[in-house]
Amino acid sequence: MSTPFIRNHQYNVIKKQTDFLLKTLRTVADRKVLETVRYRAATNIIEAIPSLTIEQQQMLEQISTFETAFDFQRYLSSLEPFLEPYPTITVKEIQKLFPKNKKLKIPDLQSIDFRYVTYLSWVDIATNRLFIVYPFEGQFIGIEGRITPTNKKGYCLFCNRHQELAFFLVKTKHANASPDDYSAVGQYVCMDNHKCNQSITETGLLEKFILTVRK
Template structure:
């Protein structure tokens, strides 16, 4: 069993369950409560996948047997070998997604560990624009819009963590083409896109937002 099958957001679910289980082990003495929490942790992890082989399920369910922080860290390190990275993407592919930007500033792709990426994004500080690329049904979808810091904390649409937010506003295609006729869709998202990728556990809100723009 060496085929990658764990996507970044699923790995984040596993991390979240290991953290919760470890905290419970450190604070709860009741064995019945611990057994219930162990069982739920294994269920929450396996339910994050639409399908699993027997070997894959048994490997993931091992989360329920560990006792120490070392055990959990070893478990996470071992399953990293099964992470399914973000699909390969080239500079030319990125430029093709944003043809209006002839001098598009793109992050150093060689420096990114794509195993831990759900959506590729970066901010062009000079223009205050956020660029997002998301792989969906075998193709890349690119969106861009103005990013405005809010200087306040709240819940990010993409990862649902409580963090410093920015308002991301994207223009959409109008029903009737006209320079003065356009619509926009805006949402509050994390200022720190890297941290967002590290904790996102559900791609649903992200996909819904992107598809509402590309409908």
């Protein structure tokens, strides 16, 4: 039985290194350069996934041996059974994260392939609200705020990729402050959370933002 050990953002690192190595193989003839790129691709993957067993590391390092697009696609497919899905969450658990929102609209959880989810999010089009649910240290954190399309492309705070952006504004209450004492924190994020989850390769900035504005 396969033991999952690769999180979505780490799998995205593997995909990125696979794409880069394949492009290099197609455009570079110098064998020394190719060997350097092969080594660097394997190293980047290993560094992105801490606490690997010897078997897991050997499996991932196979990337340095491939030559064709078919080889790389087969490699990625072989890793899918080892993807660690987003933690199981129920509708009731999500509702508890947003107790003030009595008419909370939640996406169909059954339709989501949670192997490819780093953070769960959705937009309530009727209210222009973006909701994010993120697993952190054994618990779920829920944040919400107003989402405003910018109709332009730029770099998303979460995935650091050039995507169609929206401005996400979250009201946050200061510690020990009065009930009416709020400030607002805003950042540019992907309009399409699915593409963002496909692109994100590290969680540091995402976690920093969520922990800054958490309730």
